[in-house]
Amino acid sequence: MNGRHLIFRGARVVDPSQNLDAFATVEVQDGKIARIEDDIPSRDGALEVDAAGQVLVPGLIDMHVHLREPGQEYKETIRSGTRAAAAGGFTAVACMANTSPVNDNRTVTRHIVEEAAAAGFARVHPIGAVSKGMAGEELAEIGEMVRGGAVGVSDDGLPVKNAELMRRALLYTRHFGVPVIQHAEDLDLTGPGVMHEGEWSTRLGLPGIPGSSEDVIVARDLILSEDTLGKYHVAHLSTGRSLEMVRRAKAQGLAVTCEVTPHHLLLTDQAVAETEFSTDMKMKPPLRAELDRQALRKGLVDGTVDAIASDHAPHHPDEKEVQFSSAPFGILGLETTLALCLDRLVRPGLITLERLVDLLSCGPARVLNLPAGTLAPGSVADITFFDPEKVLTVDRDRFQSLSRNSPFGGWELRGAPLSTYLGGRRVQL
Amino acid sequence: MAWSRKDLLGIAELSAEEIHLILDTAESFREVSERPIKKVPTLRGRTVINLFFEPSTRTRSSFEIAEKRLSADSLNFSSSTSALTKGESLLDTAMNLQAMAPDLIVIRHGHPGAPHMLARRLKAGVINAGDGAHEHPTQALLDAFTIRRHKGTLQGIEVAIVGDIEHSRVVRSNIHLLLKMGAKVRVAGPFTLMPAALETLGVEVCSSLEEAVTGVDVVMMLRVQLERQARLRVPSVKEYFRLFGLTKRHLSLAKDDVIVMHPGPMNRGMEISSEVADGPYSVILDQVESGVAVRMAILYLLSGAREP
Numbered sequence: 198m199n200g201r202h203l204i205f206r207g208a209r210v211v212d213p214s215q216n217l218d219a220f221a222t223v224e225v226q227d228g229k230i231a232r233i234e235d236d237i238p239s240r241d242g243a244l245e246v247d248a249a250g251q252v253l254v255p256g257l258i259d260m261h262v263h264l265r266e267p268g269q270e271y272k273e274t275i276r277s278g279t280r281a282a283a284a285g286g287f288t289a290v291a292c293m294a295n296t297s298p299v300n301d302n303r304t305v306t307r308h309i310v311e312e313a314a315a316a317g318f319a320r321v322h323p324i325g326a327v328s329k330g331m332a333g334e335e336l337a338e339i340g341e342m343v344r345g346g347a348v349g350v351s352d353d354g355l356p357v358k359n360a361e362l363m364r365r366a367l368l369y370t371r372h373f374g375v376p377v378i379q380h381a382e383d384l385d386l387t388g389p390g391v392m393h394e395g396e397w398s399t400r401l402g403l404p405g406i407p408g409s410s411e412d413v414i415v416a417r418d419l420i421l422s423e424d425t426l427g428k429y430h431v432a433h434l435s436t437g438r439s440l441e442m443v444r445r446a447k448a449q450g451l452a453v454t455c456e457v458t459p460h461h462l463l464l465t466d467q468a469v470a471e472t473e474f475s476t477d478m479k480m481k482p483p484l485r486a487e488l489d490r491q492a493l494r495k496g497l498v499d500g501t502v503d504a505i506a507s508d509h510a511p512h513h514p515d516e517k518e519v520q521f522s523s524a525p526f527g528i529l530g531l532e533t534t535l536a537l538c539l540d541r542l543v544r545p546g547l548i549t550l551e552r553l554v555d556l557l558s559c560g561p562a563r564v565l566n567l568p569a570g571t572l573a574p575g576s577v578a579d580i581t582f583f584d585p586e587k588v589l590t591v592d593r594d595r596f597q598s599l600s601r602n603s604p605f606g607g608w609e610l611r612g613a614p615l616s617t618y619l620g621g622r623r624v625q626l
Numbered sequence: 627m628a629w630s631r632k633d634l635l636g637i638a639e640l641s642a643e644e645i646h647l648i649l650d651t652a653e654s655f656r657e658v659s660e661r662p663i664k665k666v667p668t669l670r671g672r673t674v675i676n677l678f679f680e681p682s683t684r685t686r687s688s689f690e691i692a693e694k695r696l697s698a699d700s701l702n703f704s705s706s707t708s709a710l711t712k713g714e715s716l717l718d719t720a721m722n723l724q725a726m727a728p729d730l731i732v733i734r735h736g737h738p739g740a741p742h743m744l745a746r747r748l749k750a751g752v753i754n755a756g757d758g759a760h761e762h763p764t765q766a767l768l769d770a771f772t773i774r775r776h777k778g779t780l781q782g783i784e785v786a787i788v789g790d791i792e793h794s795r796v797v798r799s800n801i802h803l804l805l806k807m808g809a810k811v812r813v814a815g816p817f818t819l820m821p822a823a824l825e826t827l828g829v830e831v832c833s834s835l836e837e838a839v840t841g842v843d844v845v846m847m848l849r850v851q852l853e854r855q856a857r858l859r860v861p862s863v864k865e866y867f868r869l870f871g872l873t874k875r876h877l878s879l880a881k882d883d884v885i886v887m888h889p890g891p892m893n894r895g896m897e898i899s900s901e902v903a904d905g906p907y908s909v910i911l912d913q914v915e916s917g918v919a920v921r922m923a924i925l926y927l928l929s930g931a932r933e934p
Binding site: 394396398401407515519520522523 | 638735738758
């Protein structure tokens with residue numbers, strides 16, 4: 198219904214790409230933003246939408262999710278994962294390559310793009326693997342995958358361990374303008390670790406993952422990105438020290454960006470003890486210490502952090518309902534991120550609503566070079582609506598996701614997604 | 627006070643009063659083991675399941691003897707003889723056991739938190755007999771019982787705990803218990819076997835065995851858990867013994883009436899010399915004896931039974 202003509206009235210329109218935060222009227226025609234003005238007269242054939250009490254923002258983008266298809270459809274599918282995205286207020290996601298088979302070639306990339314288009318709940322931008330089979334040896338066919346729709350490369354789930362391969366990836370991706378997204382983890386320092394190494398791992402007797410496991414890889418990669426001028430992005434950055442290194446690299450003018458997750462902004466390693474070993478508190482990187490959490494929050498405020506991404510990682514209850522050390526790493530995020538950020542970051546005044554939209558929409562669009570993250574006239578009408586005052590209690594049994602592994606079940610949050618539009622069409626769940 | 631917990635999962639959550647109650651109750655059970663007929667009818671008709679996912683000689687036989695002396699019906703599942711090796715999940719094992727309606731379950735498991743998982747889901751009381759490197763509450767209680775018998779009190783006592791701190795559940799339970807009871811604790815061991823931020827638990831971390839044992843009332847040696855290390859974190863047994871092996875020379879630095887403890891099994895010539903293990907300061911076999919009385923007390927308290 199691309200010919201459709203819509204006029205949204207009464208909403209607070211927040212678009213950091215245009216420095217806009219005002220009550221305004223938004224007109225959408227032919228799937229694109231036609232104009233935004235204080236008032237727009239009614240037109241014949243235009244559908245009027247009353248959006249009073251709602252906030253209208255450029256469609257939110259979660260630049261780090263795992264949709265599990267192909268290969269692990271019992272955890273999530275492209276269909277269920279994009280339904281979760283839409284329910285959470287997201288119009289687009291970037292999905293990681295650690296599927297089975299790995300997304301290391303154009304055929305898998307096309308499959309993901311086509312399945313997502315057929316489902317129609319949210320745009321899906323595949324992230325291709327850095328290396329063939331994510332084996333960390335030879336470069337995957339990055340050019341072919343970009344031609345098929347990939348917007349970045351990452352072996353996420355695993356780090357690019359070999360420094361020479363990372364150097365090659367940073368050089369080669371310059372041809373395509375896509376970032377190399379690093380899961381920064383030194384697996385030798387992680388060893389058998391299952392939670393952050395510190396007071397709580399010591400109290401609980403669980404093997405720790407030191408912060409240095411992330412930091413030594415970030416430090417190495419920043420040196421390589423300086424030498425190669427490649428685009429480098431740190432996935433799920435979790436330590437104060439890594440953040441400080443990214444801050445300095447940015448000041449130096451390097452093409453370096455980073456994302457943080459809602460759980461690293463809101464929870465610490467103490468949560469493992471408080472929940473008596475809940476496996477919903479187990480993910481990589483692990484929930485860190487309070488000082489790290491404070492540092493990440495500071496990075497949101499001062500602009501060092503480019504994006505908030507959920508690292509949505511579905512796992513079946515049979516896999517998660519085991520003893521802590523045996524459970525897989527990862528938690529859900531798509532259906533809680535927006536509400537968590539509105540209630541726990543914006544409402545207490547840590548960041549403004551405008552900054553939040555930057556982190557959840559404009560920022561990811563910049564990092565991945567997507568034609569999104571803006572409501573400028575002529576841009577595709579991907580729009581998210583939410584109600585900042587609506588109170589919801591997170592009910593995991595009502596998730597669209599096939600999995601239930603969220604640590605936020607039962608949390609009462611003020612601020613709730615209402616609807617999303619893709620190319621001017623309302624997404625129907 | 628009266629006991630009110632369904633489970634005994636760790637020392638961290640116990641109050642000093644609860645610890646006193648267990649130790650005092652154990653005193654009254656100690657006498658049973660000295661009778662010619664070592665059996666009381668306290669737990670007659672009660673079912674206790676001993677569920678051991680890790681090998682154990684001392685702890686398991688100690689629990690079994692305690693159960694038999696209390697006349698409980700007890701049965702053993704161990705990982706080599708049951709469905710535990712057939713890939714059944716811990717949760718399924720638990721639900722199957724629940725269906726047999728036991729009163730108490732004693733569990734040892736290699737993973738921290740496994741007993742907590744059972745306790746959340748079972749009506750039966752759960753006793754943690756060691757979960758990974760997390761807690762081993764009955765060991766700490768029998769250690770405290772032993773110290774109290776020799777020193778009269780735990781208040782103000784100085785204790786040095788030496789060895790492989792990182793892999794030890796015994797040390798964690800002992801630190802919690804000793805600090806709650808007013809003792810002071812020093813720890814020492816190779817820094818490559820020392821967990822992060824240990825001082826936040828309220829102990830003094832020493833860099834040598836000599837520093838740790840100087841002037842203390844109790845030296846508690848820990849086993850180096852060779853089987854839990856993918857690669858040995860100390861260069862050799864010889865070097866370990868030279869740095870952290872307890873010998874008579876070290877004991878001369880401690881108080882004159884120092885006692886030496888070890889939760890067993892010992893690696894003689896690694897963390898402790900035989901002359902010390904078998905010497906006059908050693909109370910290692912007293913610890914084993916105390917174990918039965920303390921476990922009888924715990925079984926009794928958790929079963930909610932009346933006085934013997």
